[in-house]
Amino acid sequence: MDLAIALNSNSPLPLYQQLYQELRQAILNGRLSPGVRIPSTRSLAKSLSISRTTVTQSYEQLLSEGYLTTISGSGTFVCAQLPDDLLHSKPIESSQTITRSPVKLNQYGMILSQTENLPRIAAPDTEINFRYGQPAIDQFPLKLWRKLLSRYFYSNLSWLDYSTEPLGYKPLREEIASYLSRSRAVKCDTDQVLIVNGTQQGLDLIMRLLIEPGDMIALEDPGYMSARLIFQTQGAELLPIPVDDSGLIVKELVNYNSKPIPLVYVTPSHQFPTGAILSLPRRLELLAWAQQNGGLIIEDDYDSEYRYGDRPIPALQGLDRSDSVLYIGTFSKVLFPGLRIGYLVLPKNLVAIFARAKWLSDRHLPILEQQALTDFITEGHLERHIRKMRSLYEQRCQVLVKALNVHLGERVTILGEKAGIHLMVKIHSHLSDEEIIYRAAQMGVGIMSAKSQYLKPDHTGEFIFGYGELTEQQLAEGIRRLAQIFLIE
Ligand SMILES: Cc1ncc(COP(=O)(O)O)c(C=O)c1O
Numbered sequence: 268m269d270l271a272i273a274l275n276s277n278s279p280l281p282l283y284q285q286l287y288q289e290l291r292q293a294i295l296n297g298r299l300s301p302g303v304r305i306p307s308t309r310s311l312a313k314s315l316s317i318s319r320t321t322v323t324q325s326y327e328q329l330l331s332e333g334y335l336t337t338i339s340g341s342g343t344f345v346c347a348q349l350p351d352d353l354l355h356s357k358p359i360e361s362s363q364t365i366t367r368s369p370v371k372l373n374q375y376g377m378i379l380s381q382t383e384n385l386p387r388i389a390a391p392d393t394e395i396n397f398r399y400g401q402p403a404i405d406q407f408p409l410k411l412w413r414k415l416l417s418r419y420f421y422s423n424l425s426w427l428d429y430s431t432e433p434l435g436y437k438p439l440r441e442e443i444a445s446y447l448s449r450s451r452a453v454k455c456d457t458d459q460v461l462i463v464n465g466t467q468q469g470l471d472l473i474m475r476l477l478i479e480p481g482d483m484i485a486l487e488d489p490g491y492m493s494a495r496l497i498f499q500t501q502g503a504e505l506l507p508i509p510v511d512d513s514g515l516i517v518k519e520l521v522n523y524n525s526k527p528i529p530l531v532y533v534t535p536s537h538q539f540p541t542g543a544i545l546s547l548p549r550r551l552e553l554l555a556w557a558q559q560n561g562g563l564i565i566e567d568d569y570d571s572e573y574r575y576g577d578r579p580i581p582a583l584q585g586l587d588r589s590d591s592v593l594y595i596g597t598f599s600k601v602l603f604p605g606l607r608i609g610y611l612v613l614p615k616n617l618v619a620i621f622a623r624a625k626w627l628s629d630r631h632l633p634i635l636e637q638q639a640l641t642d643f644i645t646e647g648h649l650e651r652h653i654r655k656m657r658s659l660y661e662q663r664c665q666v667l668v669k670a671l672n673v674h675l676g677e678r679v680t681i682l683g684e685k686a687g688i689h690l691m692v693k694i695h696s697h698l699s700d701e702e703i704i705y706r707a708a709q710m711g712v713g714i715m716s717a718k719s720q721y722l723k724p725d726h727t728g729e730f731i732f733g734y735g736e737l738t739e740q741q742l743a744e745g746i747r748r749l750a751q752i753f754l755i756e
Contacts, residue, residue, distance in 0.1 A: 268306055270299075272315060282317055283324035290325060294334050294345050302347045305335065374480060378500045384492060384719060393713035395745035399540070399689040399733030404603045406656060411648060415639035426634035433622040435462025435610075436637035442644040443596075443610050450650075451571060452581035453594060455612045461621050462632055465609040466569060469595040470494055472611070472624050473565060474501040478530065485523075486532040487515050489720040489729075491539045494532055494567065503530075507722040512682075514538050514545030517552040531557070531564050535583055536571035540691050540720050540731045542683010550583055557591035564592045570600040572653045574686045575661040590614035598640070600688065600735075601653055608632060608640060660688050666739045667732065670746035678753065688735035691717060694728050697756050703730075706752035712745050 272289045274282055293299040305311075308326060312319040326343060329335040336346045372380060379385070419426060434440060440460040447453035463469045470493075478484065480502025486495060488507030498505060506528065508519045515533055533553070535545035545553075557564050566583045584594040597609035613621055625631070643649055664684055671679050671692065680693040694703065700716040707714050717729035734742055 268304070269314065270306065270311065274315060274317065283321045283328075286315075286317075286321065287325035287328050290329060291334060294329075294349070299345050301345050301349060303345050304342050305345065307342060374502055375500055378502060382496055382500060385496065387493070393708055394711035395737065395741045395748070396713035397715070397732040397734065397737070397745060398713060399715060399731045400600075400604075401733055401736040402600050402603065402688060403656065403659065403736050405736075406659065407603050408648065408652065412639060412643070415642050416635060418642065419635055419638040426638065428634075430631040430634055433626045433631070434458065434460065434618070435631060436634060436641065439637045439641040439644075440610075442641055444612075446644060446649070447582075447594075447596070447612065451568065451579070452585035453612055454585050455594075456615075459613050459615060459618055461611045461613060461618065461625060462637065463595075463609050463611055463625065464607045464629065464632060465599055465604075466567060466595050466597045467493060467497070467609075468625075468628075469593075469609055469611045470497045470565070470567075472621055472628070473530075473593060474498065474503070476617075476620060476624055477563065478503050482530070483526050483528045484530045484532060485520055485528050486722075487534065487538060488722045489540055489717055489726070490532070490722075491534060491567065492720050494565075495722065498532070505722060510538055510541055510543055512541075512543050513549055514543045515549065515553070517549045517556065521552070521556050528560065528562050531562060532567065533564060533583075534567045534569065536568055536574075536580070537683070537686040539567075539569070540683075540689065540717050542685065542687055542689075542691055544577075544580065544686065545583075547580055550580065550586055554583065554587055554589070554591065557587075558589040562591065566592050566594045568594060568596050570687050572601050573657055573660050573688060575657070575664065576685055584612060590616065593617075601649070601656070602640075606636065606640075608636065660735060663734045663737065663739060663742060664690070667734045667742045667746065670743045674746050674750035675753075689731050689733040692730050692732055694730060696728065696753060698753075700727050700730075703752065707749055710748040710751060712748050714749070 270293070272286065274285050274289075276282070278285060290299070299305065306314070308319050308322040312322045315322075326335060330337065333346055334349065335343055337343050430436070437457065439462060441457045443460050444455050444457045447455065463472065474497055478498070478501050482503050483506055484498045484503045485506040485508050486498065487510050489510070495505065506523060509516050514535060515538070520528070520531065531553070533545065535550060537544065553564065556562065564583060568582060571579065571582075582594060584592040593614070594612035595609065596612075598606050599609070611621065667690060668681055668684050671681055675694070678695050680695070682691040682693070684690055696703065698706070700718060704714060704716065714730050714732065717731050718724040718726055720731075737745065
């Protein structure tokens with residue numbers, strides 16, 4: 268049988284792939300009908316003037332995909348039974364593309380498709396970028412981490428298998444429970460700790476299990492946009508509660524009584540993005556509200572390790588007497604965000620259902636990293652690293668505050684310099700936020716407006732300055748350049 272096959276030796280596609288595609292098309296459009304015998308590799312290679320290996324490679328691919336079959340002693344044939352969907356669909360011309368009616372999304376998909384800022388918009392690439400949320404990853408002890416990973420790599424193969432622990436690697440949960448009790452006065456057993464893929468998955472699980480579309484969620488305004496997006500896409504109704512320099516204004520929550528509020532989301536140890544610390548009286552007021560109203564509180568404790576000066580206030584979870592707090596922590600700030608390890612501390616009665624949801628969603632986190640992290644904590648490296656980074660960030664914060672005062676003086680009001688790795692800065696200017704960002708970028712400086720962190724983005728002149736990953740020189744130079752943009756208003 269002679270087969271008319273066009274091969275292009277100038278094409279970037281290897282010859283065997285071209286031949287494979289041509290043969291596959293010939294089978295699909297019926298030129299090579301089911302059951303027909305195709306030429307041997309030797310004769311096809313000869314008739315096309317190509318190597319026999321090339322033909323063999325394409326035949327092997329077609330054999331493995333079920334288009335061809337071999338009968339020993341007789342040769343190679345087009346399969347009599349192609350997959351049903353191929354047999355029943357109309358023959359496809361090689362140039363024809365198939366259009367299908369749009370896939371119908373469910374409510375979650377519909378809301379998601381209309382939601383902006385997803386995935387997180389990368390901050391524009393500038394020489395000095397004050398992007399927020401970024402720890403100094405260049406300070407992470409890589410050699411030590413490699414040593415810890417290799418300790419488990421060959422020791423036994425359990426990390427290659429499915430985990431048998433739906434809550435996460437037990438020794439890691441033990442370490443986390445004891446670390447939280449030491450450093451944050453969190454009260455929990457090992458079995459209340461569920462290891463999750465960062466804060467984001469913790470929030471996602473809470474939404475799946477506890478919230479129905481239309482339920483009301485109260486949250487700080489401004490607040491953490493990524494949390495808000497999870498709530499919104501779940502179809503929750505949002506109740507923005509303003510914050511002041513003592514954090515969430517709990518009175519506003521207490522006074523609201525139009526509809527039950529099953530859930531409140533807060534960042535009490537370092538309000539995002541204003542940096543306010545929720546005062547002790549307000550913590551107690553919030554817990555009393557939860558107790559009286561049967562509401563639950565999500566406590567997002569994302570960077571409480573970095574406090575400069577004042578003594579830490581115990582976590583809400585540790586003050587709670589009524590199982591009202593779902594506590595979430597993460598290693599994204601203290602170690603590095605790509606690690607994707609966080610934890611939920613759950614009231615005992617919710618543990619089993621959360622473990623089920625986590626298992627159903629993605630089974631568990633990679634075991635090897637959990638093992639390495641366990642030793643990192645047990646051997647004291649975590650607390651050592653935090654101490655080192657705390658003093659580095661404090662220093663960086665001071666340099667940034669000083670540079671803002673020196674170069675921009677009255678033009679700025681600085682918030683949140685007592686904790687964390689970012690500041691919120693109000694810039695008093697006639698320029699729009701967009702113009703400020705544009706002019707800053709022209710000077711090689713990247714800054715981000717806080718607008719998108721508000722539920723109603725009509726707040727202007729507020730910016731978030733991340734300083735975690737910038738050196739003192741970059742911080743000072745960045746602000747010096749920023750001041751230039753206000754010379755002409
Ligand atoms: C308020 C808040 N919570 C949590 C996180 C960390 O999220 P994840 O643990 O998913 O990396 C961030 C990161 O910027 C944050 O700003």
